[in-house]
Amino acid sequence: MTRVINWCVVMLVLSNARLFLENLLRYGVLADPTQVIPLFLKDPYSWPAMCLLIVSNVFILVALYTERQLSKGSFSELVGFLLHCINMAVMLTFPAAVVLLVPSVTPVGGAVVLGTYTILLLKLYSYKDVNLWCREMSTQKAKKLARSLSCEQQVCYPGNLTLKDIYYFTFAPTLCYELNFPRSPNIRMSFMFRRLFEMLFFTQLLVGLTQQWMIPVIQSSMKPLEDMDLSRMTERLLRLAVPNHLLWLLFFYWFFHSSLNFTAELLRFGDRQFYKDWWNSETVTYFWQNWNIPVHKWCIRHFYKPLLRKGFSKMVSQSAVFFLSAFFHEYLVSVPLRMFRLWAFMGMMAQLPLAWFVGRFLRGNYGNAAVWLSLIIGQPIAVLMYVHDYYVLNYGQETN
Amino acid sequence: MTRVINWCVVMLVLSNARLFLENLLRYGVLADPTQVIPLFLKDPYSWPAMCLLIVSNVFILVALYTERQLSKGSFSELVGFLLHCINMAVMLTFPAAVVLLVPSVTPVGGAVVLGTYTILLLKLYSYKDVNLWCREMSTQKAKKLARSLSCEQQVCYPGNLTLKDIYYFTFAPTLCYELNFPRSPNIRMSFMFRRLFEMLFFTQLLVGLTQQWMIPVIQSSMKPLEDMDLSRMTERLLRLAVPNHLLWLLFFYWFFHSSLNFTAELLRFGDRQFYKDWWNSETVTYFWQNWNIPVHKWCIRHFYKPLLRKGFSKMVSQSAVFFLSAFFHEYLVSVPLRMFRLWAFMGMMAQLPLAWFVGRFLRGNYGNAAVWLSLIIGQPIAVLMYVHDYYVLNYGQETN
Numbered sequence: 160m161t162r163v164i165n166w167c168v169v170m171l172v173l174s175n176a177r178l179f180l181e182n183l184l185r186y187g188v189l190a191d192p193t194q195v196i197p198l199f200l201k202d203p204y205s206w207p208a209m210c211l212l213i214v215s216n217v218f219i220l221v222a223l224y225t226e227r228q229l230s231k232g233s234f235s236e237l238v239g240f241l242l243h244c245i246n247m248a249v250m251l252t253f254p255a256a257v258v259l260l261v262p263s264v265t266p267v268g269g270a271v272v273l274g275t276y277t278i279l280l281l282k283l284y285s286y287k288d289v290n291l292w293c294r295e296m297s298t299q300k301a302k303k304l305a306r307s308l309s310c311e312q313q314v315c316y317p318g319n320l321t322l323k324d325i326y327y328f329t330f331a332p333t334l335c336y337e338l339n340f341p342r343s344p345n346i347r348m349s350f351m352f353r354r355l356f357e358m359l360f361f362t363q364l365l366v367g368l369t370q371q372w373m374i375p376v377i378q379s380s381m382k383p384l385e386d387m388d389l390s391r392m393t394e395r396l397l398r399l400a401v402p403n404h405l406l407w408l409l410f411f412y413w414f415f416h417s418s419l420n421f422t423a424e425l426l427r428f429g430d431r432q433f434y435k436d437w438w439n440s441e442t443v444t445y446f447w448q449n450w451n452i453p454v455h456k457w458c459i460r461h462f463y464k465p466l467l468r469k470g471f472s473k474m475v476s477q478s479a480v481f482f483l484s485a486f487f488h489e490y491l492v493s494v495p496l497r498m499f500r501l502w503a504f505m506g507m508m509a510q511l512p513l514a515w516f517v518g519r520f521l522r523g524n525y526g527n528a529a530v531w532l533s534l535i536i537g538q539p540i541a542v543l544m545y546v547h548d549y550y551v552l553n554y555g556q557e558t559n
Numbered sequence: 560m561t562r563v564i565n566w567c568v569v570m571l572v573l574s575n576a577r578l579f580l581e582n583l584l585r586y587g588v589l590a591d592p593t594q595v596i597p598l599f600l601k602d603p604y605s606w607p608a609m610c611l612l613i614v615s616n617v618f619i620l621v622a623l624y625t626e627r628q629l630s631k632g633s634f635s636e637l638v639g640f641l642l643h644c645i646n647m648a649v650m651l652t653f654p655a656a657v658v659l660l661v662p663s664v665t666p667v668g669g670a671v672v673l674g675t676y677t678i679l680l681l682k683l684y685s686y687k688d689v690n691l692w693c694r695e696m697s698t699q700k701a702k703k704l705a706r707s708l709s710c711e712q713q714v715c716y717p718g719n720l721t722l723k724d725i726y727y728f729t730f731a732p733t734l735c736y737e738l739n740f741p742r743s744p745n746i747r748m749s750f751m752f753r754r755l756f757e758m759l760f761f762t763q764l765l766v767g768l769t770q771q772w773m774i775p776v777i778q779s780s781m782k783p784l785e786d787m788d789l790s791r792m793t794e795r796l797l798r799l800a801v802p803n804h805l806l807w808l809l810f811f812y813w814f815f816h817s818s819l820n821f822t823a824e825l826l827r828f829g830d831r832q833f834y835k836d837w838w839n840s841e842t843v844t845y846f847w848q849n850w851n852i853p854v855h856k857w858c859i860r861h862f863y864k865p866l867l868r869k870g871f872s873k874m875v876s877q878s879a880v881f882f883l884s885a886f887f888h889e890y891l892v893s894v895p896l897r898m899f900r901l902w903a904f905m906g907m908m909a910q911l912p913l914a915w916f917v918g919r920f921l922r923g924n925y926g927n928a929a930v931w932l933s934l935i936i937g938q939p940i941a942v943l944m945y946v947h948d949y950y951v952l953n954y955g956q957e958t959n
Contacts, residue, residue: 162839165928167567169935170801174574177797184794394584397577401570439562528565535569 175401186375190367198267207261208268211254215279221246222283223325226290230317236291243287250280255494266549269495277487281457282328285336288461290316293338313339331428332419334457341429354421361413365406372402377546384547392543399539407538415451441526443514443533458483481511492545498552502544506537575801586775590767598667607661608668611654615679621646622683623725626690630717636691643687650680655894666949669895677887681857682728685736688861690716693738713739731828732819734857741829754821761813765806772802777946784947792943799939807938815851841926843914843933858883881911892945898952902944906937 199208222243229239254276258269293316314324319338328336376399383391411434419433437450448455458480466476485507492503517529599608625642628634634642654676658669693716714724719738728736776799783791811834819833837850848855858880866876885907892903917929 162927164563164567165924166838166931167564167571169928169931170804171567171570171574173797173800173935174571177794177800180790180794180797184790390580390584394577394580397573397580400573400577404570438566524565527562528569531566531569535573 178401182372182375186371189371189375191370192363192366194370195366198265199271200268201263201265207257207264208272211257211272212275215250215276218246218250218279218283219325219329222286223320223322226286227317227320229290229294230320236294243283247280247284250276250283251490255490258494259497264495266495266497270491273491273494277491278334279329281334281454281461282336285334285457285461286325286328289336289338290320293317327426330422331426332422332433332453333428333430334453335460343424343427343429346424346427351421351424354417354424357417358413358421361409361417365409365413368402368406368409373399373406376402377543380543381547381550384543385551396536396539396543399543400535403539403542404535407534411450419453439527440530441523442518443510443530444518446530446534447510447514454484478511481507496545496549498548500545500548502541506541578801582772582775586771588771589775590770592763592766594770595766598665599671600668601663601665607657607664608672611657611672612675615650615676618646618650618679618683619725619729622686623720623722626686627717627720629690629694630720636694643683647680647684650676650683651890655890658894659897664895666895666897670891673891673894677891678734679729681734681854681861682736685734685857685861686725686728689736689738690720693717727826730822731826732822732833732853733828733830734853735860743824743827743829746824746827751821751824754817754824757817758813758821761809761817765809765813768802768806768809773799773806776802777943780943781947781950784943785951796936796939796943799943800935803939803942804935807934811850819853839927840930841923842918843910843930844918846930846934847910847914854884878911881907896945896949898948900945900948902941906941 200206225234225239225242225246228234229236234242254272258264258273264272297316316338327340331340333340376395380392380395380399383395415433420431422428423431432452434452435449437446440446440449462483463476463480466479467473471479485504488507489499489501489504493499493501513533517526521529600606622643625634625639625646629636629639654672658664658673664672697716716738727740731740733740776795780792780795780799783795815834820831822828823831832852834852835849837846840846840849862883863876863880866879867873871879885904888907889899889901889904893899893901913933917926921929
């Protein structure tokens with residue numbers, strides 16, 4: 160088997176060295192880190208994305224204020240629930256409205272803002288839930304949550320309702336609130352700086368490869384897509400698949416290994432399980448359960464299990480999780496691009512029949528190959544569809 | 560490990576599907592089996608290659624006649640030895656002279672003729688040796704060869720010196736003569752027809768892929784090679800490496816599995832070890848010892864061991880084998896192309912320092928990867944060098 164790998168690796172390295180050389184000969188050096196700035200800034204005197212990020216603190220404070228009033232009994236549970244709902248509804252709609260209506264927000268800036276707001280929304284939802292469970296527990300309910308809420312020489316409810324605590328949670332690399340997070344005893348400097356170095360290096364690499372490899376392929380795909388030339392479209396799609404997949408792998412390492420570990424080390428955050436062995440997935444379900452552990456844990460704790468407790472079946476609850484995920488995928492793509500095409504939504508919802516098909520007909524190695532294939536081919540299809548529609552919509556102003 | 564293979568296979572299949580589609584879109588369908596005919600025939604009324612193949616029977620008959628006279632004692636050993644030497648010297652020089660001097664011999668036709676003559680030369684050398692050993696044994700020498708020369712209900716020397724026997728040996732898929740070859744009891748029809756089908760199918764595939772994939776790449780490499788544009792030359796070399804390697808693998812299967820097994824089945828020839836597991840080679844030496852077993856066996860039996868018996872060291876004998884192999888590689892390439900560049904000779908001789916280097920510094924998996932790399936990269940370097948020189952030499956007449 161290792162012989163086959165040797166052969167495959169030699170062939171892949173040579174093939175891609177050739178593509179790299181061909182790319183350099185055809186386009187010259189396109190990588191230029193300074194070109195990243197206009198992606199965030201259209202008008203250098205107006206920083207709408209930055210303003211939105213500063214405003215996000217308001218929602219954190221509202222959530223903390225609401226919980227404090229609830230803990231003192233100043234608000235009834237209903238009033239608190241309504242306040243939280245309004246707070247979160249505004250978090251979802253207000254930045255989206257700003258991104259849609261303020262013309263100086265760029266797509267990349269918009270995506271960063273909406274991503275940050277979405278993460279914060281999930282965190283504050285968890286914050287609300289856990290504090291509610293604490294109050295319920297003090298009335299002898301929800302004993303199963305004893306571990307994370309137990310009170311031996313640790314912070315007890317309502318002692319956790321401090322500014323320091325909620326801001327630690329805001330920056331901690333998790334979406335699930337706990338009163339007493341596991342903490343590491345000290346900061347390992349060499350580990351932290353290695354992760355920092357990786358973050359900086361992979362940022363440069365991601366930007367450079369996107370400029371040098373992705374963008375020329377995408378640009379050369381516009382003509383075949385407009386003409387609906389099927390064979391050329393397929394060729395461009397397969398051409399895009401390799402750099403797209405490589406960038407996704409690099410992004411995965413950059414975000415889930417380097418960045419989250421760096422943050423965790425800096426904050427002495429003890430729980431480092433940010434991903435599991437999704438590369439061994441033999442089913443689509445296993446992939447979605449293991450590639451993004453923070454989101455997976457949140458979905459299980461605050462969405463899937465509550466649904467089960469309310470009496471919904473596993474099937475319905477699982478579908479609901481995919482539906483929620485599909486909604487946020489669409490939200491994070493459509494709003495920054497200012498166009499609603501439902502490709503991202505349908506892409507996520509298509510995971511349900513795909514998961515059924517792979518689980519039903521392909522097992523073991525074939526299942527694994529099918530997961531890889533859907534990863535490698537599925538993403539560039541979505542990328543090409545959105546980029547194409549974006550170019551067509553903004554043809555007059557955007558292309559030159 | 561199988562997960563890594565899955566990923567590699569998916570990536571390789573997608574990459575090459577893309578290349579295949581790009582090739583079709585750029586060049587259209589170039590494969591055309593009728594274009595094979597002009598490779599063999601320049602002038603449809605003159606078939607010099609075919610004539611040479613018919614003439615080769617003369618050398619078989621001379622060898623048989625010489626051995627018969629030797630067995631009867633009509634010729635002394637010295638006269639017989641000289642006759643064999645003259646016969647083989649003419650076999651080496653006469654077809655080469657015809658290929659060089661007759662302008663209607665095409666490079667492909669010339670290569671086929673010289674290849675056939677070389678195989679026949681090796682066979683007749685073995686024939687001469689074994690018959691000599693038989694005579695020596697009858698004077699109580701060379702007892703070690705007892706197995707192949709033993710005489711129980713089988714053919715004994717000089718009963719083997721018949722026209723039927725020497726022609727069976729001529730067509731049998733081996734280079735080492737034996738008085739009594741191992742034979743299979745009957746012809747397995749389904750096995751034979753499967754091999755025949757493979758032969759026909761892979762012939763078509765080899766021709767089609769060469770026309771569709773190799774030739775456009777080689778043609779587009781001529782300009783960078785003339786300009787000595789190093790980066791573009793490297794890009795073309797890597798571009799050529801993939802189809803060249805695939806064609807070599809197909810050729811290997813076509814010749815060593817399909818064709819030799821078909822011939823063996825048809826002739827009820829029992830010894831089917833035409834190749835061993837060269838793909839597991841961890842050293843260059845192992846590769847050369849295992850990829851072409853008929854030639855390897857001949858070299859050991861009629862060249863390496865006789866040299867050892869004459870008192871040469873293993874090192875010297877091994878180098879002599881590589882030297883002989885280098886001579887024939889050069890002979891089979893330079894003469895049909897009518898140009899002497901020594902690339903093939905030096906390519907084979909370079910195996911000696913390469914074998915030393917890989918054996919000394921790279922072991923196990925790294926050695927295996929090095930063997931693959933030298934196979935995948937070494938061949939297209941030689942191909943490009945010869946094709947380039949051939950085009951430059953025949954520029955006025957050959958290119959259009």
